[in-house]
Amino acid sequence: MKVLVPVKRVLDYNVKPRVKADGTGVDLANVKMSMNPFDEIAIEEAVRLKEKGAATEIVVVTIGVAKAETDVLLTARAMGADRGILIQTDEEVEPLAVAKLLAKVAQEEQPGLIILGKQAIDDDSNQTGQMLGQLLGWAQGTFASKVEIDGERVKVTREIDGGLETVDLKLPAIVTTDLRLNEPRYATLPNIMKAKTKPVAKKTVADYGVDVTPRLKTLKVVEPAKRQAGIKVGSVDELVEKLKGMGVA
């Protein structure tokens, strides 16, 4: 079974985002960009499925600027993906359009399973996997913390409010990863060198005939309201006093 893993290049999760003074967005000039952390978990899961013999080939796909090839597709191949697809565009592509592009890729590649991160840490949308499920007419196992392939079906344990839930899905299916699905491996230097020999197909949005015109217009981006500076108390008694003052103790 072939596994398709879509990945996204985002602002590194350790970098504190700075809102541009003109309110047009977050400043992404000269800041470290990396693979979305949930997507690393998706690649790792695909690689583990291959190591267990449940997957035969891992194809990684990204939609974004040319630099995404070295920033994320290389890392993905170094972690164990077999080949890459870069759909190049300098525009921001919304989850709906991403899902439409991925649906086209899925029709071409015919994967048995598509594993995506549950959300990207830049737009925090949490939509693409579900939308792709709808567009392909496939089942979805979102927020997965465990994935077990069993013949023509996949059992997915999901993290839900209040606990865990297990669903059994007909393949082909969509899985979106939650944090606790696995611990992604590091791309080692020899594997990064080797990854450079693994193929990447370069495409453009136009190759897929998908209209990626944004539906949402960002009118402005502002920093959240700052909190007033607080005080430090010297003892537990003072803290108890404060809590009593607020009526909670």
Add this chain to the structure above:
Amino acid sequence: MKTLVWVEHDHQSVKDATLSTVTAAAKLGEVHLLVAGKGVSGVAEAAAQIAGVGKVHVADDAAYEHFLAENIAPLIVQLMGDHDAVLFPATTTGKNVAPRVAAALDVMQISDILSVEGADTFTRPIYAGNAIATVQTSDKKLVITVRGTAFDKAATTGGSGTVEAVAAAGDKGLSTFVGAEIAASERPELTSAKVVVSGGRALGSQEQFHALIDPLADKLGAAVGASRAAVDAGYAPNDYQVGQTGKIVAPQVYVAVGISGAIQHLAGMKDSKTIVAINKDEDAPIFQVADIGLVGDLFTLVPELTGKL
């Protein structure tokens, strides 16, 4: 505008996040509800009492019992011929279903809204809440998920909605529910609690987490939360996690014990009215957002605090 709110329930009662979603929907226009599930007439009756509610659509069918997205989404799409917008609480269930509805209607979903600025304009957090974007949609139908902590809850009484059955769209046969493990808790629900006590990695072990955090929470009538580090280390279950990838809370009082305050954690709690931090590192980032800070060893301070409450 005619709005439809998907009602989240446990087959007994309507969940609080739905009440906040009703408040958001009322800002857009007329509010209709959808109660789907198996044996939901009681929930539908309760939903009809929610203040400001018009029609309550009820879809009672085994296909909806476990809220599988593959089955629920077509039902909602079917009702969208008659409605201009559909709103879901931004809970794990809402987030699971809503994008399938959006894709079926060919519209861009607007996730996790914080405010309604106009009929087509909303604010939402991006970058783990480090920026707030105002977005305007050009889509004809709106699919929205609502951050529960950003809207007041609609009153559960005073409404006089009319209950109307909807034909079920049936089981799509793509997925089946196998089972669930729901953590039993006597404490208030994390996302709607007035007080939350959260523990971090500094607690050192699962035993110490429960020995220190639980009694303090019980004294304060609080829900218990945790940082990702505490959850990853196995001190607390996954569904305790507060943060960008866990639950978003905004209680009256949030007590952070042994939590450094990484941006991913702050994303889940920085809208709390009052933040109290107990940490031995006086340079910990948590003190930059805390209203009341206490520097010291939590292993002596927390039992002392619990004892004095």
